[in-house]
Amino acid sequence: MxxxxxxxxxxxxxxxxxxxxxxxxxxxxxxxxxxxxxxxxxxxxxxxxxxxxxxxxxxxxxxxxxxxxxxxxxxxxxxxxxxxxxxxxxxxxxxxxxxxxxxxxxxxxxxxxxxxxxxxxxxxQPPIDGSYAGCAGHLQADLRWQRCNVKSTSLMGNVLAYRQLYTDGVADDEALLVRDGRVVEAPSSNLFIACDGVIRTPPLDNILPGVSRSLVIELARGEGLKVIEQAPDIAQLTAADEVWVTNSYEELKPIVTVDGDPIGSGRPGPVWRCLLERYQALKR
Ligand SMILES: Cc1ncc(COP(=O)(O)O)c(C=O)c1O
The missing domain is CATH 3.30.470.10 (Aminotransferase class 4, branched-chain amino acid transferase, N-terminal domain)
Known part of the structure; x- marks a missing residue:
């Protein structure tokens, strides 16, 4: 908070x-x-x-x-x-x-x-630790502009994504933004999926180049994990073993359902847990 x-x-x-x-x-x-x-x-x-x-x-x-x-x-x-x-x-x-x-x-x-x-x-106080049970995700059309790499205060598209969650009665859940059939970002965080030990995260074309994104990519590669910069389509997202989003406040936040269907086991997974621990170590 x-x-x-x-x-x-x-x-x-x-x-x-x-x-x-x-x-x-x-x-x-x-x-x-x-x-x-x-x-x-x-x-x-x-x-x-x-x-x-x-x-x-x-x-x-x-x-x-x-x-x-x-x-x-x-x-x-x-x-x-x-x-x-x-x-x-x-x-x-x-x-x-x-x-x-x-x-x-x-x-x-x-x-x-x-x-x-x-x-x-x-x-x-960082809101997420190892005991976090996970957040529900909801797919939404990405209504934002075409310069999302610029951290501008013109944030109406992002605000409307959160307003949609609120009017749907799920204000604390996460919106996962879909553009041209690909899941590209959340309204205030970057997206990661892990499937069969391979991590995918959307490339830096019209998304914000998140600093925590870049740190998490480095941590994952440091753990010997393969990281591919590619935006998942909806089928890849829902078939993933793990999904999480990153930003400087929530750090790494696991998404455990998408539109009501569980991701993997429906609980935060081991890749997320490992990277969350490594991320904490960066603070020391
Ligand atoms: C749209 C969007 N994507 C990603 C991020 C994550 O950026 P960072 O990791 O630098 O906090 C943010 C942060 O506010 C954001 O607004």
Missing amino acids: ITEKSSCPAYFNGRYMALDEVAISPLDRGFLLGDSIYEVIPVYHGVGLGAERHWQRLMAGLQAVGIESPYALSDWPGVAAPLLSADEPAQMLYVQVTRGVEGSRKHRFPVLAEPTVLLFSTSF
């Missing part, structure tokens, strides 16, 4: 303050148009897991949409440092850079504005 206290530490446009002191203009293009890029970095005892990859993804996202980064890649960790504490077991660092504030609302360029920068940290 992430607890976002209004008093949690923040950085806003060059100043450190409490989150509830941050005052964002209603004319900020991030607010009006979703014209911004964000990042979420898990931090354990003050040390970011995969932090360098998260900062690189932030820079790549800003470049992809033509927002000039207010900081160089090597400067970002120093900006974030005062928000993090070695005494905190787990913190989530949120970073957002918008195209900035203009004098009036408009879509068109040029945009004469300085980027808005917001960072804040919250404490959290």
Whole structure:
């Protein structure tokens, strides 16, 4: 569970303050148009897991949409440092850079504005451990845009996937997004399946290049497992021995049913368990 206290530490446009002191203009293009890029970095005892990859993804996202980064890649960790504490077991660092504030609302360029920068940290507890019983998955059409590799705050397609779960009465289950007959991603996590000891995960074409995805691929290969970057079709997904999704908050979350049918034994499997343990070891 992430607890976002209004008093949690923040950085806003060059100043450190409490989150509830941050005052964002209603004319900020991030607010009006979703014209911004964000990042979420898990931090354990003050040390970011995969932090360098998260900062690189932030820079790549800003470049992809033509927002000039207010900081160089090597400067970002120093900006974030005062928000993090070695005494905190787990913190989530949120970073957002918008195209900035203009004098009036408009879509068109040029945009004469300085980027808005917001960072804040919250404490959290990783929600999944070895005793986790598994999550139900539901196939849904992928309604998102064609630049899902960009970590933009324009997240309506992702939000609607979760809203669908909610209106179906299964708000805490997981949506598995299907595009052109292939299961490509979940609304806030990457997909993995394991079948006969071979792991498959969709390739980086129009999905978010998840940092936990990249760590899990490396861990699996380190265990001698074969990993193929290929999106499963629905038959491959439902015939898999194991399915799990990954993100920086839920880490590795097993999916034990799809549309009511069990995956494998219907319980979290040994490949997931092994990789979850290896993932925990990365934090030390
Ligand atoms: C659509 C989507 N895919 C995958 C991920 C996982 O990314 P990461 O592992 O870097 O947290 C996220 C994280 O928010 C996401 O929103």
